[in-house]
Amino acid sequence: MGMNKSDKMKKVSFFIWFAYFLLLLSAKASAQVEEAEANVYFELPQVALVDIEPDLDNSIHFSVNTSAESGESPFLELPANNDLWINYSSSLTTAQNSRSIVAEISQGDIPEGIRFYLEASTFSGAGGSGQVGQPSGRIELNSQPRPIITNIGNCYTGDGINNGHRLSFSIDVSDYSRVYSVDESSFVVLYTITDN
Amino acid sequence: MKQLIIMKRTILLVAFIFTANYILGQDLRIEVSGDANFENAQYVVTEAGEDFPSSITSSSSIYLSLNYRSIWDGIFGRDIPWQIFIHKSDLEWNNNLDLQILRDGNGSRASILGPNPVVTSGTNYQTITNNPSFFFRGRYGVLNIPLNLKLSGASLTMGARQFETRVVFTVYDD
Numbered sequence: 001m002g003m004n005k006s007d008k009m010k011k012v013s014f015f016i017w018f019a020y021f022l023l024l025l026s027a028k029a030s031a032q033v034e035e036a037e038a039n040v041y042f043e044l045p046q047v048a049l050v051d052i053e054p055d056l057d058n059s060i061h062f063s064v065n066t067s068a069e070s071g072e073s074p075f076l077e078l079p080a081n082n083d084l085w086i087n088y089s090s091s092l093t094t095a096q097n098s099r100s101i102v103a104e105i106s107q108g109d110i111p112e113g114i115r116f117y118l119e120a121s122t123f124s125g126a127g128g129s130g131q132v133g134q135p136s137g138r139i140e141l142n143s144q145p146r147p148i149i150t151n152i153g154n155c156y157t158g159d160g161i162n163n164g165h166r167l168s169f170s171i172d173v174s175d176y177s178r179v180y181s182v183d184e185s186s187f188v189v190l191y192t193i194t195d196n
Numbered sequence: 197m198k199q200l201i202i203m204k205r206t207i208l209l210v211a212f213i214f215t216a217n218y219i220l221g222q223d224l225r226i227e228v229s230g231d232a233n234f235e236n237a238q239y240v241v242t243e244a245g246e247d248f249p250s251s252i253t254s255s256s257s258i259y260l261s262l263n264y265r266s267i268w269d270g271i272f273g274r275d276i277p278w279q280i281f282i283h284k285s286d287l288e289w290n291n292n293l294d295l296q297i298l299r300d301g302n303g304s305r306a307s308i309l310g311p312n313p314v315v316t317s318g319t320n321y322q323t324i325t326n327n328p329s330f331f332f333r334g335r336y337g338v339l340n341i342p343l344n345l346k347l348s349g350a351s352l353t354m355g356a357r358q359f360e361t362r363v364v365f366t367v368y369d370d
Contacts, residue, residue, distance in 0.1 A: 009202040034367050036226040038258050040284075040295060040345060041360040042234035044248070047352055051244030087245030091352040127245070130353035154355045159245035 050088040050101055050193040053161050058084055062171050064114065064179060076171055086120060086149070087164040088133075088193055089156040099152040101133065101193050102145035108187030113178035116141050118189070120148045120165040127158020135165060141189060152193070224276055224337055225265050226367045230258035234347055241352070248350050259340040260365060263306050269337065273310015277370035279333035284324045287360040295361065296321040296346045299332050306337025313338035321346055324363060333370050 052058045063077040090099050103118055110116050120135040131153025139146050149165060157164035173179060239248050262278060264270045284295065299318035306313070318332030345363075 005199055006202065009199065013202065013205055034224075034226050036228040036260070036365045036367075038228045038230075038232040038363045038365075039287075039360060040232045040234070040347075040363055041358060042239075042347065042350075043358040044239055044350060044352075044354060044356050046356040047241050049241055049244035053245075087243075089241045089244050089246060089352055091354070091356045093356045129247070129351070154353045156241075156247045156352050157245045159243050163245055 044091060046093060047089050047091045048099060048193045048195075049090075050086065050191055051159075052167075052191065053085045053087055053159070053164075054083075060084070060169050062169070064111075064171075064173070076173065083161065084167040085161045085164050086167055086191065087157045087159055088149075088152065090130075090152050090193065091154045092195075096195055098131075098150070098196050099133075099193055100147040100196055101149040101152070101191055103139070103141055103148045103189055103191050104145040105141055105143050106188050106190035108185065110142070110187055111185045112180065113173055113175045115172050115174045117170045117172075118148055119168045119170070121168070123157065123165055125158045125163030127160075127163045128156055130155025132157060133165075138170070145192065145194075148191075150196075223265060223369075224262040224278060224367060226280075226365060227261045227263060228258055228365060229261070229340075232258045232345060232363065234345075239350060247352050250348060257300065258343050258345070259303075260343055261303070261306070261339045261341070262334075262337050262367060263339065264337040269307060269310075271308050271310075273305065273307035273336055275311075275335055276337070277333070277335050279368050279370040280318075280331045281328040281366045281368065282324055282331040283328040283364050283366075284326055285362045285364060286326065287362060288357070289359055289361050290349075290354050292349045292351065292354070293347065293359065294349045295324045295363075296348075297324055297331070297363070298322070298344055298346075300342040300344045303338040303341035306339050311336060315341065328364075328366060331365070335370075 065077060086101065088101065092099065101120075105116075117138050118141050119138040122135055123132040131151070132155045133149035133152035135149055136147050139148050241248060260280070264274065282297065298321045299315070302315045303313065305311070313334055313336040315332060315334035315338060317330070322329070322331070
């Protein structure tokens with residue numbers, strides 16, 4: 001039993017309607033939402049900076065004076081400037097562990113028979129954040145770099161005095177027999193922030 | 197006679213299909229172009245103890261276009277109300293970073309003979325979050341709407357790393 005032309009046309013008409021509704025649905029769906037993207041990227045660099053504050057006069061003075069009484073040990077006049085602060089900024093890559101600040105006598109010599117010490121306080125100040133370093137305690141300074149602050153991570157201490165670590169200096173006489181009279185002796189303490 | 201009626205109906209339906217395709221299928225296509233990086237920014241610490249500057253603005257812009265799909269619309273234009281939502285999808289990010297965006301202009305019309313587009317809102321910096329939020333809306337196709345990005349919150353405490361996020365613009369019928 002074959003279909004007549006009228007039936008065929010009805011069938012064609014049905015499929016066209018069906019296709020029409022499908023198109024409506026798909027077209028409506030595609031018209032509602034479409035997205036476009038833009039990638040935003042940036043890179044933060046490594047930073048390793050150290051500074052001594054207040055910067056205007058970072059010198060310290062000490063003297064070894066003779067005692068008033070014969071037979072007594074020389075009188076040590078301790079450093080007058082005890083208000084130096086060390087500031088630093090540090091950021092590391094993930095491959096790096098931490099940093100340290102080392103100190104050394106870079107120019108001049110400490111007079112013979114004298115020992116010179118440096119101690120960094122624990123971190124203080126409101127201007128910093130992150131993994132600040134840990135002080136290494138009282139360190140005798142010489143021409144070899146020695147760590148005074150260790151385990152510095154991604155951090156900043158804040159700038160200026162009362163931010164970071166206060167530096168305290170002290171001296172003692174290691175060998176009286178080697179203490180000679182000198183008019184004035186000066187030396188330079190160099191601070192370096194280094195990768196561990 | 198009956199066949200003629202059915203034939204007419206068929207022709208009418210075909211015409212409807214083309215009409216429907218025109219009305220609903222020929223909408224706007226959203227595109228983004230330009231460079232959206234902050235590589236030109238100077239992340240520099242000038243004084244030991246300090247952090248990066250609190251806010252760094254991108255020196256480059258990106259452009260958003262809503263172009264007509266049909267050639268017909270591209271010639272004569274068509275009033276299609278739309279709205280843009282925005283969100284980001286983080287690839288390598290830090291929650292303390294604040295990425296903001298604003299619309300810095302109106303762009304130009306996407307049709308040759310059609311009316312100028314209408315674009316409103318989005319002219320104040322707004323933070324891009326991970327959840328879609330309304331950005332701006334308009335009518336008609338529009339090309340090269342300039343967008344400006346501002347990044348703040350970068351800190352030394354985040355380490356020396358690369359950060360990346362994907363900013364997603366979604367266009368809806370308005």
